[in-house]
Amino acid sequence: MPEDVAAREVLEDARALAASGEWAKLVALVTSLHPADLAELVLDLSEETRRDLLGRLPSDVVGQLFEYVExxxxxxLIRGVGVEDLPAVLEEVEDDVAADVIQQLEPAEQVETLAxxxxxxxxxELMAYGDESAGGLMSRGFVALNDDITVLQAIDYLRVLRPSAERAYYLYVLDRAGxxxxxxxxxxLLVSAPETRLGEITQRDVHAVATGTDQEEAARVLQxxxxxxxxxxxxDxxxxxxxxxxxxxxxLQEEATEDMYRMAGVGEDERVFSPVxxxxxxxxxxxxxxVLTAFLAAVVVGLFDSALSKAAVLAYFMPVVAGMGGNAGTQTATIAVRSIAxxxxxxxxxFRACRKExxxxxxxxxxxxxxAALGAYIWQRNETLSLVLGCAxxxxxxxxxxxxxxIPLGLKAVKVDPALAANIFxxxxxxVMGFVFFLGIASLVISRIQ
Structure with missing residues (x-):
């Protein structure tokens, strides 16, 4: 049976047990769930049932849930745990996760929880960094070794420390000043002689970012x-x-979502069922x-009312010119905004970008x-109209x-997020330019279009 199907069945059983109040069976069942699935279940419960369930789960299990929620x-989730019980739960999570959770509290509650x-x-210390900086996002879960100890001492230290797989991606080597x-x-470490100093086998070509580096730039380096x-x-x-x-x-998910929402002119935290x-x-x-830009386009069209009155057929093709131009502009702007990000x-x-585009x-x-010119000719049988449409x-x-x-590059130059207003401009x-090209050229040869 596929894992996702099995997980759904467990979730359905868990919801049924929660509804009937069979807490012992429910706790035994949900502790076998992946934290992501358990978080989905917990958030799907009513507030009262959520509190009852979380109060019966081990602190380390509850702590893992904070890593899998938006x-x-x-x-x-905090209301389900209760501010008074939150410190015991946060002792089980990494510092960066604890910082994210505590930042959701009221100032007085933050002080009490930290204490x-x-x-x-x-x-x-982590909370002091900006929310969108590398410092605000970093974890303290790393393994550091002094550069003047021997390989044998390093191995002995690791045996005592017993770091998790997640913390042992890299072993960082520091000098005495850190x-x-x-x-x-x-x-x-395994292939070097036991008496070798770590400084002798350290790979010094390491990429690092400062604590104040924007999270998007830091993620870009890591990628x-x-x-x-x-x-x-x-x-230092x-x-x-x-x-x-x-x-x-x-x-990357957060930044991509933010850019997408901003280009559509909506808030990045808006949901389908957000308040009206x-x-x-x-x-x-x-x-x-x-509305303002639409009125500007209407004004431009009004400048050519004489041509439109003489050849109403021009109105048939105005949406084609504007629509195709809009599609081309949106395609390029989307690529440009993403490339800037x-x-x-x-x-x-x-200049290089403009030449290519x-x-x-x-x-x-x-x-x-x-x-389009061929289609217009087949429809209207007017060569001049077809040429005007094609040129426009x-x-x-x-x-x-x-x-x-x-436009995106111009907005970036003046320190405005390109995703914020590129599409409007x-x-x-x-x-405007589509109507100027189409109606302007048509007005020059209007006698051959009538």
Whole structure:
């Protein structure tokens, strides 16, 4: 039986036991679930039932749940545990997870929870970093060794420490001041002579980021060099923590979702069943902006009312010109925004990017223009109208494609998130320029279109 089917059946049994109040059977059943599945079950329960179940589960099991819920679900889980019982649960999780949980509390509750934790000072240090910085995302779960100890001493230390597999991705080598010197692999420890100093076998070509580095940039470094973990150092080069591959996945998912929502003009934490007032407040400003750009396009159309009155057939093809230009602009803007987010495109690349995109636009514009012109001729049997439509499409696709590159780069140059407003400006340009090209050219040869 597939694992996902088996998991669903267990979840259904668990919900039935929760509904009937058979707590002993329920606890025995759910402790066999993966924490991700258990978190799904717990959040699906009513608040009262959730509290009853969490109060009967071991602290280490409850602690694992915090690693498998989204930020907007943390508060539900915290209420289920209870602020008074939260310190005991947080003793079972990594410092970075504890910091994320405590940041969801009220200020007074944060102070009380940190004071009740055995390692409250370490967690408080993580909370001092920005939420979207490498320092705010890093974990303290790493293994560090001094560069002046021997291989034999290092192996003896690891036997005593017994680090988990997740913490032993890399063994970090530090000097006496705690500054990162490099990494050493377990293989090197095994094959080196026992009396060899770690400094002699340390790989010093190590990639690290500062605690203040933006999380997206840090994740990009970890991805670029295909690392399992990325060390995070302070301004003096002292090792403060590590970012792991699961951090990378979370950051990239978060940033991609944020860009997608912003390009659509909605809040990144909005959901299908968000309150009506919240959805209206977040969407209406962008729609107002679109109203203004739509009126601008209408004004442009009004400038050519004489041509439209003489050849109403032009109105048939106006949506074609605007729509194809909008599609071309949106395609390019989406690629540009994503490339900027990944660090592949910068303001200094503007000429190279424009040169490449204009070649793409000319090829696409020519193909679309020919096809549309042929279709218009078959429909209306007017050669001049067909040529006007083809030329307008070619020009508008070229203009839209350039706008799709220049607008995101321009927004980045003035320190505005390109994902935030690129589509509004691109749409305005493609509509306005499309009508200018189509109606402008048509007005010059209107006698041959009537």
């Amino acid at each position: 930020d907007d679900e943390l508060r539900d 009740a934790l055995d390692r409250g000072e370490e967690v408080a 500054r990162l010197q490099g990494v050493v692999s377990i293989r090197d 670029k060099y295909n690392l399992m973990a990325l060390p995070v150092v302070d301004e 080069g002292r090792l403060e923590g590590i970012m792991t591959a699961d951090d990378l996945i979370d950051v 007032r919240t959805s209206v407040r977040r969407r209406l400003p962008w729609m107002m902006g679109n 990944l660090g592949d495109l910068d303001v200094s690349d503007v 204009i070649l793409v636009a000319m090829a696409n514009g020519l193909a679309i223009g020919v096809v 499409l070619f020009l508008n696709i070229c203009a839209a494609t350039l706008a799709g590159v220049l 691109v749409t305005a340009i493609t509509d």
